[in-house]
Amino acid sequence: MSTLTEQLTREQLEQLWKSMCLAERLDTRIRAGIRRGEFATVIWPSRGQEAVSAGAALALREDDRLVTTYRGLHDHVAKGVPLTEIIGEVLGTSTGASRGKGGTMHIADPAHGVMMTTGIVGSGVPVGVGLALAAKKDGSDRVTVVSFGDGATNTGSFHEGVNLAATWKLPVVFLCQNNLYAEMTPVEETMAIDRVADRAKGVGMPGVTVDGNDPVATYNAVKDAVELARAGGGPTLVEAVTFRFEGHYAGDTGHYIPDEQLKRQKALDPMETFPRTLRDAGFTDADIEKIREDAGAEVEAAIKETVKAAPPTTEEITSDVYANGLVVSHE
């Protein structure tokens, strides 16, 4: 439990919990819909990682940029992408963020700073570096957060990107959501170091490890990194250690996750532990449940509104390949 809780206002704590509840309800509801045949789609569950994105987003302004990954629904929710746009994209309707042409793995909403969601592990890092480069060129103090998993830190793109950001002292925060599994492989089988944050030393930037199941701790770590970046101090690698309770994708049972580990992690589930923090801060059980129920209702309403939306037309599907309506054809 964070000792810094008292520094947050009631509104901030409420915002953290609301963001976590929306993300958890959204993820759970879509998986339920797939399971019972209500709709056919694919998601990469973020159940268990809600506290990381809620905490990080609380440290950001609306004009700060975010690049995230295919396992990013909780990040999208936290950064303010409207639920109907997220669900529309997950279900492939023309009401989605990308008119149903991107899919779950490719949600962009520049109005809320979400510039790219990538389906290629590690590839968001160099793009986030470019967003930060633009901020520096603009003379703006906006900050870019690049969110990715532990597996991404084993890619060349990650190493190339963080080195460039550190060399050019760019305003970017690299947020590793270390959920202990890269797809289906546990983290200890893919790296010889205990802490992803240690990778920061190799390029000359700060690296911190934080309890990613604690949204307040995550908020504080990201806030420090964001402040450093805004002040021209360059990038930070923040490793938020958390856990992914579901499989790699909806339908993967996660059979490779040992029972003992799952049991140990269940006790740390942020959706169970954060209410204790809220109670300590003066929230009643009724307050806490009300936010959770409201989030569920909001998700349900957005699903209801979206499932009846049409998929994109043929004309929409073939547009936006090039600017100015250029169509390349072999016919």
Add this chain to the structure above:
Amino acid sequence: MSKTRKISIREAINEALDESLRTDPKVFLLGEDLADPAAGVNAVTRGLATAYGNDRVMNTPISEAAIIGAAIGAAFEGYKPVAEIMIMDFIGIAMDQIVNHAAKARYMSGGRTTCPITIRTSIFAGTGSGGTHSQSLEAWFMHVPGMKVVYPSNPADAKGLLLSAIEDPDPVLFIEASRLYGAKGEVPEGDGIRIPLGKADVKRQGSDVTIISWGLAMMTALAAAEVLASEGIEAEVLDMRTLLPLDMEAVIGSVSRTRRAVIAHNATVVAGPGAEIAAQIATKLFGELNAPVQRVGAKFTPIPSRASEAAVTLSVDDIVRAAKDTMGKQDNA
């Protein structure tokens, strides 16, 4: 018409970059060794960092994925980065950034983001640099929806096409032939010279057979046309200039007159750019062709060392022989 003067492709590209940096504050260059005093192995960017500063002409680490990724991110924010991948063979390291992100950004965001980057790269074919420094890989990018691919053959085209590429709202791969950097030609003086992307150009008129080519292979194609002319065969030589999108209207227009086509490129013939062009000609002009469409290019081997490079790559003889085949005349040599 504006006045012209004779300059090299290297100078023409430098002038285009200079004009872009001078007239558009959103343009910046990034890549390995670009800044003065090094100014790159190809010396194309010489003097630009001195004139515009190291914030506009940015030296990068040897990190191709980061170079392109940084360009993409900046482009999302309204910049028009010109990123250099020194030699085309290195582009594989940046392939994910180009193919999965730059090319698809507009589509996968439903038009919410756009990625107006220009990627300059050079093909070292003909320099004797061997298998990892000599490939002509333009076909890789012609296969990717969202990309544009440009490969000029002379200074005037290089300048006008590069300026159009930098101003283009889509990601453009701009290919330069190392062997052609010193090649000189007449280029109009002053700013504002533009050549539209996607428009082929007839570099030699003829009525017997159309030779379709681009980039470095244009030298070979024009030389082959001279050999053919000395034997009484008038070849029309079409410079595609832009490979994606392809100006098939120009191809079909020319071949429907000559009724014979030879496609000549430095890339390997197998699944090369010529395959697409040949297929489209065959589909559209099936009943009008006097001979099957011929394709000539590199043998299907990696590029060998200097001593043997010429043995596997496109030659004047290859084109002459193919053109004669379409004329129904056998080469007696």
